[in-house]
Structure formats: C-alpha cells, structure tokens
Amino acid sequence: MRVGIAGITGKFARRLVAHLLENDNITTTMKGYCRNPAKLPEALRLFPKLELIQGDAFDDEVIRSFIQGCDVVVCCYLGDDKLMVDGQKLLIDACDEEPSLFPKDPMIHVKAYLETKQNVAGVHILVGGFMEPVFSPFFNIFDPESNTFRYWGEGDEIMEGTTYDDAARFTAAVVVNSKASGILKFVGGCANIREIAQSFEKVYGVSATLERRGSLDDLYKHMHELRSSNPQNVYGYMSLFFYYYWINGQMLVGPELDNAEYPEVKPVGYEGYMSKWPREQLATSFFSLAM
The missing domain is CATH 3.40.50.720 (NAD(P)-binding Rossmann-like Domain)
Incomplete structure (x- = not known):
C-alpha cells in the first residue's frame, strides 16, 4: 500500500x-x-x-x-x-x-x-477536539503558574476529546481498512471543564481554580470582533472559534461512536492523558508531539 x-x-x-x-x-x-x-x-x-x-x-x-x-x-x-x-x-x-x-x-x-x-x-474521520491544546497556550484555558482553568459558558459544556496520538492510531487503522467508508466517529474522553479540573486535582494532588471569562454569547461576540478587526491574523482568533463550536453542542460527535469497530485502538481520556505527564510539563506537552 x-x-x-x-x-x-x-x-x-x-x-x-x-x-x-x-x-x-x-x-x-x-x-x-x-x-x-x-x-x-x-x-x-x-x-x-x-x-x-x-x-x-x-x-x-x-x-x-x-x-x-x-x-x-x-x-x-x-x-x-x-x-x-x-x-x-x-x-x-x-x-x-x-x-x-x-x-x-x-x-x-x-x-x-x-x-x-x-x-x-471519501472517508471522513471526526474525533471531537484534540486534548493537548486544552492545556497549551493555544486555547489559553490552563494557566500552569496558578493551576487555573479558564472557561466560557456555564462550565458544564461537554468537551469531547481525543489525543493527537489516538486520533492518528484510529486514522492509521482506517487507512488500511479497505472497507472503511463514509463518516467515522471516534472519541477518547468526554468531560466538562469542571470535571477536567477535578481530574487535574486527582492526578497531581494539588488544588485547581476555575475562572469564568463570560457566557457563550460573550465568546461569540468577542471572537467575531477579533476576526473583523484583523481577518488576516487567523491564529489570533482561530482558537476561539474552535473552542466555541467545540462546547456549544453543535459539533458533538457522540454518543454513537465507531470506537468498537477498531478495538485494537484503546484511547485515553483527559485523566489518562494527564497521567502521562508530570505537572510541570503538562502545559508544554502539546509542543512535544513528534516522531
């Protein structure tokens, strides 16, 4: 092949x-x-x-x-x-x-x-959002200095997440499956920001703080203002658009998934992902993705 x-x-x-x-x-x-x-x-x-x-x-x-x-x-x-x-x-x-x-x-x-x-x-693979950026400066959700998790909305919005590595494992399995077709849905873990913060406390044994930045309507207005003011600066507002559609319910992949069709892939959830990294490296784990 x-x-x-x-x-x-x-x-x-x-x-x-x-x-x-x-x-x-x-x-x-x-x-x-x-x-x-x-x-x-x-x-x-x-x-x-x-x-x-x-x-x-x-x-x-x-x-x-x-x-x-x-x-x-x-x-x-x-x-x-x-x-x-x-x-x-x-x-x-x-x-x-x-x-x-x-x-x-x-x-x-x-x-x-x-x-x-x-x-x-065409074969279309949906994995929710990638987990790694949640803890990186890209989304500006996690502050490693104060162990603070910032969020928009009410804090109970589901964040379906799959690591880059697990998404790649699923994709590699699909690539060599000659019968694969249509839309395939895979998710590693589902949690809201409050549950992610609780998992952080469990894994690392430290307290986490939650900081609300505004409602989903506030986020929608903010991200479009940034885009209108400087449309060429894609990376200045891209993460906000990702985040908005990730948590507003429109883009949920589950609950019916195709994980069971590829049992050789055993994805981790948010807690499993955090368990793989020392706390001081969690915020930079996104940048460690390589061969």
Missing part, C-alpha cells in the same frame, strides 16, 4: 506516519507533501519508505505528481479558509483523475465537493 500525506510537517501528520510504520501486517510506503521538508525530523526525512515532495497547496502540477501512485491520500492541512476549502478541492481534483484513490477530510464543504466526484470515495 502506498499512502500519500498532504501537509506532512504538522503534528498530527507526524503521529499518523508513526502509527502507519507500527503496523507490521502491511507493507506501507509513503509520499509526503509539504512546503518545507526541513521542518521534519531528520530521522523521518531519511526514512527509506518515505518520499518527500516539496510544493505549495495551490501548485496544481506538483500536487498531481504527488498523488500519482498512491492508494490512499490523507489530507492534514490546517490554515485559513482558502487553504482548507480551495486547497483541498485542488487536491481532490487531482485525486479524481487518478483511478482507485480516495482522500479523507472532515470539512463540510470538502465532503460536499467529494460527493460530486465519480472516482473518489
């Missing part, structure tokens, strides 16, 4: 590569597509079963070269609307011209676009 990974320098993509390499039951070679291969660890760049192709998400000619010969293409893009919709459409167009190939992407617009294609069968 030959697997193409678009956006291979990202954290999730690296974990996906690691778990594909762990599977001894199949012979897997890979092609990676990225703007800057130098961002990959040297061990990965020099891996004999991985071919790296350098190019931009909108370089049609290079993208077509990238997908040639692949049995599966996994899209790991992350960026603004142009990249996430137009960039993926371009990738799908290239796949559509290559028989017996399907790319995976969870985006609604991309799903609709896939359904217009004759030679591309």
Whole structure:
C-alpha cells in the first residue's frame, strides 16, 4: 500500500506516519507533501519508505505528481479558509483523475465537493477536539503558574476529546481498512471543564481554580470582533472559534461512536492523558508531539 500525506510537517501528520510504520501486517510506503521538508525530523526525512515532495497547496502540477501512485491520500492541512476549502478541492481534483484513490477530510464543504466526484470515495474521520491544546497556550484555558482553568459558558459544556496520538492510531487503522467508508466517529474522553479540573486535582494532588471569562454569547461576540478587526491574523482568533463550536453542542460527535469497530485502538481520556505527564510539563506537552 502506498499512502500519500498532504501537509506532512504538522503534528498530527507526524503521529499518523508513526502509527502507519507500527503496523507490521502491511507493507506501507509513503509520499509526503509539504512546503518545507526541513521542518521534519531528520530521522523521518531519511526514512527509506518515505518520499518527500516539496510544493505549495495551490501548485496544481506538483500536487498531481504527488498523488500519482498512491492508494490512499490523507489530507492534514490546517490554515485559513482558502487553504482548507480551495486547497483541498485542488487536491481532490487531482485525486479524481487518478483511478482507485480516495482522500479523507472532515470539512463540510470538502465532503460536499467529494460527493460530486465519480472516482473518489471519501472517508471522513471526526474525533471531537484534540486534548493537548486544552492545556497549551493555544486555547489559553490552563494557566500552569496558578493551576487555573479558564472557561466560557456555564462550565458544564461537554468537551469531547481525543489525543493527537489516538486520533492518528484510529486514522492509521482506517487507512488500511479497505472497507472503511463514509463518516467515522471516534472519541477518547468526554468531560466538562469542571470535571477536567477535578481530574487535574486527582492526578497531581494539588488544588485547581476555575475562572469564568463570560457566557457563550460573550465568546461569540468577542471572537467575531477579533476576526473583523484583523481577518488576516487567523491564529489570533482561530482558537476561539474552535473552542466555541467545540462546547456549544453543535459539533458533538457522540454518543454513537465507531470506537468498537477498531478495538485494537484503546484511547485515553483527559485523566489518562494527564497521567502521562508530570505537572510541570503538562502545559508544554502539546509542543512535544513528534516522531
């Protein structure tokens, strides 16, 4: 099997590569597509079963070269609307011209676009939110200096979470399942911010403080104000949009999940994730994701 990974320098993509390499039951070679291969660890760049192709998400000619010969293409893009919709459409167009190939992407617009294609069968994997950013500066939820958990809403909103590593394990299992199709839903753990704080206290034996920042309506207004004032600064408001739709109930993945279809993957919940890290490293654990 030959697997193409678009956006291979990202954290999730690296974990996906690691778990594909762990599977001894199949012979897997890979092609990676990225703007800057130098961002990959040297061990990965020099891996004999991985071919790296350098190019931009909108370089049609290079993208077509990238997908040639692949049995599966996994899209790991992350960026603004142009990249996430137009960039993926371009990738799908290239796949559509290559028989017996399907790319995976969870985006609604991309799903609709896939359904217009004759030679591309899409598999869409939903995992809730990634757990690691909850404790990182990205969301600004957890303050490691004061053991404070900041939140918007009432504090009882469910946060379905899956670690990057477990999401990559599920994806690797789906990639080698020739019968996989449609929308697949996987979740590692479900908890609200109060329960996450309680798990923190249990794991580390210290008190945690909860700090409410405002209602969900306040959050909605705030994130749109930031976007309107500086739309080009995607990372200035991206985390707030993620957080809002994560906890407002619109994007819940469960309760009906596909975890049981892949029993070889045993995901951890929030408490299990925290148990893997010393307290002083929890806030930076997001940045430790690598091969």
